[in-house]
Amino acid sequence: xxxxxxxxxxxxxxxxxxxxxxxxxxxxxxxxxxxxxxxxxxxxxxxxxxxxxxxxxxxxxxxxxxxxxxxxxxxxxxxxxxxxxxxxxxxxxxxxxxxxxxxxxxxxxxxxxxxxxxxxxxxxxxxxxxxxxxxxxxxxxxxxxxxxxxxxxxxxxxxxxxxxxxxxxxxxxxxxxxxxxxxxxxxxxxxxxxxxxxxxxxxxxxxxxxxxxxxxxxxxxxxxxxxxxxxxxxxxxxxxxxxxxxxxxxxxxxxxxxxxxxxxxxxxxxxxxxxxxxxxxxxxxxxxxxxxxxxxxxxxxxxxxxxxxxxxxxxxxxxxxxxxxxxxxxxxxxxxxxxxx
Ligand code: OGA
Ligand code: NI
Numbered sequence: 615x616x617x618x619x620x621x622x623x624x625x626x627x628x629x630x631x632x633x634x635x636x637x638x639x640x641x642x643x644x645x646x647x648x649x650x651x652x653x654x655x656x657x658x659x660x661x662x663x664x665x666x667x668x669x670x671x672x673x674x675x676x677x678x679x680x681x682x683x684x685x686x687x688x689x690x691x692x693x694x695x696x697x698x699x700x701x702x703x704x705x706x707x708x709x710x711x712x713x714x715x716x717x718x719x720x721x722x723x724x725x726x727x728x729x730x731x732x733x734x735x736x737x738x739x740x741x742x743x744x745x746x747x748x749x750x751x752x753x754x755x756x757x758x759x760x761x762x763x764x765x766x767x768x769x770x771x772x773x774x775x776x777x778x779x780x781x782x783x784x785x786x787x788x789x790x791x792x793x794x795x796x797x798x799x800x801x802x803x804x805x806x807x808x809x810x811x812x813x814x815x816x817x818x819x820x821x822x823x824x825x826x827x828x829x830x831x832x833x834x835x836x837x838x839x840x841x842x843x844x845x846x847x848x849x850x851x852x853x854x855x856x857x858x859x860x861x862x863x864x865x866x867x868x869x870x871x872x873x874x875x876x877x878x879x880x881x882x883x884x885x886x887x888x889x890x891x892x893x894x895x896x897x898x899x900x901x902x903x904x905x906x907x908x909x910x911x912x913x914x915x916x917x918x919x920x921x922x923x924x925x926x927x928x929x930x931x932x933x934x935x936x937x938x939x940x941x942x943x944x945x946x947x948x949x950x951x952x953x954x955x
Contacts, residue, residue, distance in 0.1 A: 617730045618731075635822055636827065638824065645851075651683050651848065653684065654674060654685070656781065657688035657690070674781075678869055678881040681848070682868055682883065685866055686867055687864050689865060700839075702762070703746070726757055728746050732944045742817050742823040743826060745811060750809050774837055774901055775903070778837060782797055783797065789877060790916075800834070805834075805903065806833075806904045806905065806907060808902045813896075814845060814896040816891060824890070825887075827944055828885045830886075831883065832939055833932075836902045837900070838866040838900045843896035845890060846888055847887050848868075849886065868883075869882065870902060871950050874927075875912065878914070878925060878926050878927065905932050907931070907932050907933040909932055910929045911935075912929030927955060
């Protein structure tokens with residue numbers, strides 16, 4: 615399957631080919647209000663006074679409930695490392711198609727997979743996006759090309775993992791649970807970490823195509839960063855809120871489907887999408903944190919409010935959930951719906 619990058623660079627695409635036309639008509643209402651996603655200073659979790667710490671935990675809880683998305687600043691990952699990571703990703707995609715072919719995984723759980731769209735076997739329309747997915751934990755893997763990339767991925771993965779762990783502890787407390795409750799109950803320390811790099815080349819008719827259709831992310835939470843171009847939109851109160859101009863050196867955090875399951879729906883995995891532009895290539899880099907593949911995630915009994923209401927989701931192995939998501943169309947909520955009771 616041809617990457618969209620190589621098709622765009624061939625210079626022949628003056629319009630969006632029919633295969634890439636995506637019908638946005640069912641929900642395309644862009645928020646007209648100047649709404650912004652909350653920003654949280656996560657250094658206060660570690661270095662704040664007890665009062666500052668409890669205020670931040672409260673803010674995290676509110677952001678999780680109201681938005682399912684928030685931005686974090688002062689997270690401790692050096693800006694130089696982020697820049698190096700973005701550059702490394704760009705260099706990876708700049709390898710020739712022949713070189714990248716070596717990394718085109720065939721199976722869902724292959725440690726490295728390079729490809730285009732989402733699942734070209736079942737996608738009814740293709741997405742204006744090439745991707746690289748790498749499982750970086752519990753076993754670290756990374757492409758051996760371009761030179762130095764693997765070391766950067768290793769360092770970035772380690773540092774961002776520390777941020778995610780700190781956040782999960784704050785989130786656990788925001789739910790009234792012990793700080794370590796979530797990480798211990800779902801074995802997150804030995805859990806999975808999947809790096810997903812998205813490359814969205816410029817598109818001649820950005821209104822007609824889509825980078826990633828409306829979807830939710832699997833896993834406990836995702837950390838996302840991007841180059842200087844925006845394109846992410848988050849569903850909030852029935853409209854799309856564009857995430858423009860995030861603070862410098864920030865990450866965007868969003869709750870994944872397994873956070874929704876384990877909190878019994880208290881924190882929702884929110885629908886988002888990526889639109890494309892006609893100017894320059896946008897790169898975004900998401901890291902999904904989840905439990906080990908064979909861990910069954912079901913609602914924490916402490917968060918099932920009363921006997922009679924019961925659990926709102928059935929337990930499912932993380933691995934089985936990933937299979938379910940990959941074999942369904944990305945742009946449907948069917949995956950979470952299938953574990954809802
Ligand atoms: C994703 C995703 C958004 C973006 O990779 O799951 O939602 O802005 N990416 O690229
Ligand atoms: Ni996503």
